[in-house]
Amino acid sequence: MKLAEALAERAEAARRVEQLRARVVSSARYQEGETPAEDAAELLAEADEVLATLETLIRRINRTNAAVDMGRHGTLTDALARRDVLRLRHSVVTSAADAAAGTGERGYGRQLRSELLTLPALPVAELRRQADLIAREVREIDVAIQRTNWEADLLD
Incomplete structure (x- = not known):
């Protein structure tokens, strides 16, 4: 994978985390007798997976940036x-x-x-x-x- 591709993936992962964060916040509370729009726990788990991927990408990008002459x-x-x-x-x-x-x-x-x-x-x-x-x-x-x-x- 080229560095530019990793940078694009990093940007997409960061956008995805922000979207998931907003969805978790909007689904974290609901009124009694109602059903939440989405399962906040599921969204948090998905955000955690995306964050793990993001961390790996950032580490690899930083390592590459420091090594490339x-x-x-x-x-x-x-x-x-x-x-x-x-x-x-x-x-x-x-x-x-x-x-x-x-x-x-x-x-x-x-x-x-x-x-x-x-x-x-x-x-x-x-x-x-x-x-x-x-x-x-x-x-x-x-x-x-x-x-x-x-x-x-x-x-x-």
């Missing part, structure tokens, strides 16, 4: 960490540029001459260039991660 990006785990931090950095830089540019404010100028002019404390154009470079790096590393996911075999 992506060359200049390090291991797949290293690349995932780098991508996550780059996404956060992009968010910070973009927010800073937006704030400095006055995005979201009522206007860029003054309504009356008596109002004080607000000035940017940061170089907006430079921040936008930085954000573009970070976004490109995120895309490049994401493509490398996706390629690796489809090429790497899942470890036991």
Whole structure:
């Protein structure tokens, strides 16, 4: 099984657990004289089976991520960490540029001459260039991660 297939199975198992959780909660209590819509104990048992499968998948995925070498990006785990931090950095830089540019404010100028002019404390154009470079790096590393996911075999 390829790593990408395991990731898809993991996502499906997580969705299934959440669905089962919601069904257990809605069937956990019922009124006297009524019959519950579903057997909560059966649903819990099914959730337990799915959770065991999910745990196995997560262990194997993590083991694979730590072992697969992506060359200049390090291991797949290293690349995932780098991508996550780059996404956060992009968010910070973009927010800073937006704030400095006055995005979201009522206007860029003054309504009356008596109002004080607000000035940017940061170089907006430079921040936008930085954000573009970070976004490109995120895309490049994401493509490398996706390629690796489809090429790497899942470890036991």
